[in-house]
Amino acid sequence: MLAKRIIAALDIKEGRVVKGIQFKKLRDAGDPVELAKEYEVAGIDELVFLDITASREDRKILLDLVKQVSREVFIPFTVGGGIKTVEGVRQLARNGADKVFMNTAAVDDPDLVRKSAEVLGRANLVVAIDGKKTEEGWEVYTHGGTRPRSISVVSWAQRVEGLGAGEILLTSMDTDGTKGGFDLELTSSVAGAIDIPVIASGGAGQPDHFLDAFRSGASAGLAASIFHYGEYDISEVKKYLTNRGINVRQ
């Protein structure tokens, strides 16, 4: 049966991992390829690379990195950040990204979701949604969480599902960085409203947070710091989940 997934996210700037990573065995903690390989051995199910390079001229650095990861790493990885065109999507896929995600560009031009799904095949297009709680529900934010868009997260998720998104990477701006657990209310609201998989993101701090997210309908849980800093081993998290009846890849 389909396993629940544990995903690690890496922020990339000009081809380097930006958050300080403290894996002991790494010679160069800033090297995304070496880190990705280490994660594969540690048992991560998938990787997400978020490119936060400001200058678009540096696109080539990202494409080279993607190419290198695809040669060295034998687990799926998703790449996104700053994609604005179908050509941009095609380039990432062409250089080896298994899946591509888009966030701001999808809100600015929803038709880009449809066109990109046609190019990649629907299963390989991820729409990332950053949401923040308001009195009426959750609001979509774009531009790295700086710009409110007066769109409801749940209805936006439904809309992009209809346009051809294969997965939703759902980040709660309220829980992100807190290590207090994923936003379960947001996760279950979105997962209950759509058929495509939801990746819960923002707030993972310990193994039971993944359990809660899966019980709230998430297909995958994404984390960064708890693995980067070696606070928990991936195998430890998976063992915890297996013992509680969650099907994860061993």
Add this chain to the structure above:
Amino acid sequence: MIAIVDLGIGNFASVEKALEGRITMSPEVLDRADKIVLPGVGNFGEVVEQLRPMRKTILRKISSGTPLLGICLGMQLLFPESSEGEGEGLSVLQGQVSDLPADASPHIGWNQVFPKEGNTLLEDIEPGSFFYFTHSYYVNPENEAIITGRTEYESNDQVGAFPATVRRENVFGVQFHPEKSSANGQRVLKKFKQL
């Protein structure tokens, strides 16, 4: 030489690396290949178009006994047509390529494969081992005897299954991505390489 068919979209560096193969769009190179891999990312209709110039060569190689491995969409391309899009597949295997049920589609992630006895490529794989899948369509062969392994999924609280691997003589297909399935996938690719 193992030729990996270049279908325009997608990058097969991981297949290339694992098999020490050569990525090509050239019918001449395919003609010289000892083995052929038909990888697959994208949309059935679009990819069928990309395949057109190489179609005859691939069919000839198959009928002359060259081992061919279709991966994911590459496996679906072995059938005559798909509900995903217009266009004529290779019709090397007979049957349908159909949509997974809506609540199980797309089928993304690691799932267990249960190979039948005598599954050559998965000989060293424990039944129930995990492989990585990402697809919305599945193959439904006319002749069930070509199904060499199955994978289960859940839809409407019921358990369904689709063929995870197929084989007819020198033609092999896997619905999962061995090149993305870490150590298990490497084992499968190695088996193909050693055929």
